[in-house]
Amino acid sequence: MLNESELATLRNRFKKDAEFLMQTSTSGDEGEKSQKEKDAKPLPRFNRHSVFWIVASVGVTYYVDFLRNIMENEDIKSWWFNVGLILLVICLSLAMFCIVYLEWFKGIEHYDHEYPAIPPITTAAFIAASCSFNMALWPVWSFFTPLILFTQFMGVVMFISLLG
Known part of the structure; x- marks a missing residue:
């Protein structure tokens, strides 16, 4: 030793x-x-990934006649659809509060440190909204519903990223 x-x-x-x-x-x-x-x-705004999802979203919207089905189809479970709309409005309102008010007006870049409850609430509201929309639209497109909604979601997200 x-x-x-x-x-x-x-x-x-x-x-x-x-x-x-x-x-x-x-x-x-x-x-x-x-x-x-x-x-x-900095990453370029237009890249193959963004263009792919936007074109796929437009194609799905046209091919499945998305907007007409949402407005006129009677097979949609309206209760689940309304719950999904309310949850989506909550999610988008929280996102707009963070982006427009906190980031643009108040100048807070890391709003998740100032308001730690916002990201989990927004995430939970979005997941619940997507489940509600899947349940509401399942009678219309069957097992294609999650694929159609995911494609629409990705197209909208990529389009918004091109705007910002």
Whole structure:
């Protein structure tokens, strides 16, 4: 076993080595970050991914006659559809509150730190709305309903990302 002085020497050596490693890794990270920041380019607004989802959404809207079916089809379960609409309005209202009021007017970029309950409530409202819409529209499109609604959702999200 090591005696007291050998143990102290070993401890000091590891402490010096650790300090040296921390100094070199910290200075290396700063140079690396600045180089990465210099090389970073903003992503282009129009990319294949966005265009694909927008075109797919327009195609699905046309092919399944989405808007006419929503307005005129009597097979839709209206109670589930109304619940989905209410939850979607809640979700969109919270999103608009965060984007328009908190970010644009108040200048709060990290609103999830100021109002930590908003992201989980918005997420829960959106998930519940999508489940409600799937239940309401299942009699119309059967097992294609989740695919149709997901395509519509992705098309809207990609279109909004092009606007901002």
